[in-house]
Amino acid sequence: MATEFVKSMKYDKDWIRLNMMGPNPIQLLELLSNKMDLRQGMRVLDLGCGMALTSIFLAMEFNVETWATDLWIPASANYKRIIEAGLDGKVHPIHAEAHDLPYADEFFDAVVSIDAYHYFGTDPGYMDGYCARLLKPGGQIGVVVPGVSYEIGAGLSPEGLEEFWDKDFDTFHTADWWESLWKKSNMIETEVCEKMPLGKKIWQESEWRQGEHGSDNDKRMLMADKNDALAMIMLTGRRKCKTGGLIETSE
Numbered sequence: 001m002a003t004e005f006v007k008s009m010k011y012d013k014d015w016i017r018l019n020m021m022g023p024n025p026i027q028l029l030e031l032l033s034n035k036m037d038l039r040q041g042m043r044v045l046d047l048g049c050g051m052a053l054t055s056i057f058l059a060m061e062f063n064v065e066t067w068a069t070d071l072w073i074p075a076s077a078n079y080k081r082i083i084e085a086g087l088d089g090k091v092h093p094i095h096a097e098a099h100d101l102p103y104a105d106e107f108f109d110a111v112v113s114i115d116a117y118h119y120f121g122t123d124p125g126y127m128d129g130y131c132a133r134l135l136k137p138g139g140q141i142g143v144v145v146p147g148v149s150y151e152i153g154a155g156l157s158p159e160g161l162e163e164f165w166d167k168d169f170d171t172f173h174t175a176d177w178w179e180s181l182w183k184k185s186n187m188i189e190t191e192v193c194e195k196m197p198l199g200k201k202i203w204q205e206s207e208w209r210q211g212e213h214g215s216d217n218d219k220r221m222l223m224a225d226k227n228d229a230l231a232m233i234m235l236t237g238r239r240k241c242k243t244g245g246l247i248e249t250s251e
């Protein structure tokens with residue numbers, strides 16, 4: 001897989017392993033960023049950034065300014081990591097809930113969210129009510145979430161995975177499901193919506209790399225997933241301009 005991860009390869013494996021909170025977020029973000037147009041000086045909201053690895057990666061690789069925003073991880077803990085990375089003033093640690101974000105409308109050029117959007121973004125009102133309005137017209141959104149290859153149904157579990165399935169996994173959906181959800185938005189035009197070809201491999205390798213920090217349930221579930229029910233889903237889109245078309249991006 002190495003050739004796909006020219007940027008991710010530069011980062012210390014232990015730094016990633018000890019701070020990632022799920023499938024390797026740096027590798028997932030590198031694949032996502034290939035489908036986005038991130039440029040120097042942009043303001044990027046990293047929504048559900050966890051330990052801020054992805055916010056640091058974005059600032060380092062694209063020379064953007066990032067707002068590392070998360071609920072479970074205190075801003076002070078992320079600030080330490082940001083200083084250690086030499087990015088004080090370039091990556092801003094913010095403690096906030098996704099429905100109560102302390103940002104001005106149209107402030108950001110892009111929103112990214114790795115392995116977090118499914119916690120708050122499955123409600124049809126979320127995109128336009130809380131997220132898209134923070135983007136400038138023409139601004140981009142890129143999301144990677146864990147999901148499934150075929151719809152499972154609330155309260156049900158994929159065949160063979162019954163013993164591992166948690167009710168929290170009811171937020172795991174197919175690429176088609178996410179595409180229909182985003183179609184309901186009046187503000188976002190979806191550009192990419194796909195099951196990531198390398199997604200499950202990244203997830204599997206990450207669980208093993210995490211060792212005792214990983215979840216035993218997830219490891220056993222991934223091993224038992226003979227029907228490839230589990231997947232990683234990637235979505236990108238742009239905020240429509242006010243007339244309904246898309247804003248041209250310029251150099």
Ligand SMILES: C[S@@+](CC[C@H](N)C(=O)[O-])C[C@H]1O[C@@H](n2cnc3c(N)ncnc32)[C@H](O)[C@@H]1O
Nearest residue numbers: 021025048049050071072097098114115116119
């Ligand atoms: C599985 S972790 C992933 C963290 C990080 N993106 C990564 O990949 O390592 C999910 C993250 O989503 C964040 N999150 C969940 N619900 C949230 C909410 N309602 N508002 C803001 N962040 C939320 C959590 O704080 C957590 O850090």
